[in-house]
Amino acid sequence: MTFEIREFILLHITMSGAENTGGNRELDVFFKVEYSGFTPRQESWVKNSIRKIGLPTQNLRRVVYLGNDIDGREDWLGHWQRRNFDETHRGELALYKNLEDPNLPEIAHLETMVHELAHANSPLRPENSYNYGGEKNRQRFEHLSREVARQTKATKVFLNPYHAHLYQKLQSGEIDDDVFVEEIQAILVELRVTNPNHLRQVEAAQIRKMIMRGLGSSVSFFDGVSDALVNLYKHGGNPDIKGRVELEQHILKVRNGFGAIPASQREPSFLQVA
Numbered sequence: 001m002t003f004e005i006r007e008f009i010l011l012h013i014t015m016s017g018a019e020n021t022g023g024n025r026e027l028d029v030f031f032k033v034e035y036s037g038f039t040p041r042q043e044s045w046v047k048n049s050i051r052k053i054g055l056p057t058q059n060l061r062r063v064v065y066l067g068n069d070i071d072g073r074e075d076w077l078g079h080w081q082r083r084n085f086d087e088t089h090r091g092e093l094a095l096y097k098n099l100e101d102p103n104l105p106e107i108a109h110l111e112t113m114v115h116e117l118a119h120a121n122s123p124l125r126p127e128n129s130y131n132y133g134g135e136k137n138r139q140r141f142e143h144l145s146r147e148v149a150r151q152t153k154a155t156k157v158f159l160n161p162y163h164a165h166l167y168q169k170l171q172s173g174e175i176d177d178d179v180f181v182e183e184i185q186a187i188l189v190e191l192r193v194t195n196p197n198h199l200r201q202v203e204a205a206q207i208r209k210m211i212m213r214g215l216g217s218s219v220s221f222f223d224g225v226s227d228a229l230v231n232l233y234k235h236g237g238n239p240d241i242k243g244r245v246e247l248e249q250h251i252l253k254v255r256n257g258f259g260a261i262p263a264s265q266r267e268p269s270f271l272q273v274a
């Protein structure tokens, strides 16, 4: 079925649904996320995983499984692409890595999903302010991400190997500063959920270096990332997450649900873009 026809049907159901059932039925239909490329078992695992993570999914239009044999993308883990699907800001979240590979633990897929969901809710896009509970909250996280970019350039202390790789691309002019910051915010969210201890260590190492080398004013970011996540949860469908305490409990539950294995025990896989 072509997109246009399917979209027409969706809208049609939306409108008749509004008349017949009332409530949020029309929204449920309109915001339905399309899954493609998965076996039924994989689809239900991914759906369940995204639900467990609990980040806002209003911007998700499609989730696709691409596999990692696409030419030139062998190292990709995932992508987020905004498409002009229906002139909204919704887009496509793709997973590349083998979901059945016993050598690739579930936590690796968790990292990818959180990272891409962070892109889907990017603070660099003003239209996402509603998901942060307002423009001020969105701007605060955008500003923080830019500050981390500044501190990274000054210290050369990176959040993870992918971050270091992006810095090389920034230096060689392959990406611009906005792309660098966009990736940083996604890495911050990813690490806050999957490896908070590591995030704290990087924060401490950056600040230490800023002070010892006299590199200018240093910035703490751990709590700011936590607050951005609280905002995303609180305003994006998880009102029970009211503050950092509830955030910590939720994140712990998510990580335990994915059989967390420390990133240090895995192959460093870091090349993914978009």
Ligand SMILES: [Zn+2]
Pocket (backbone or CB within 6 Å): 115, 119, 183, 186, 272, 273, 274
């Ligand atoms: Zn990314």
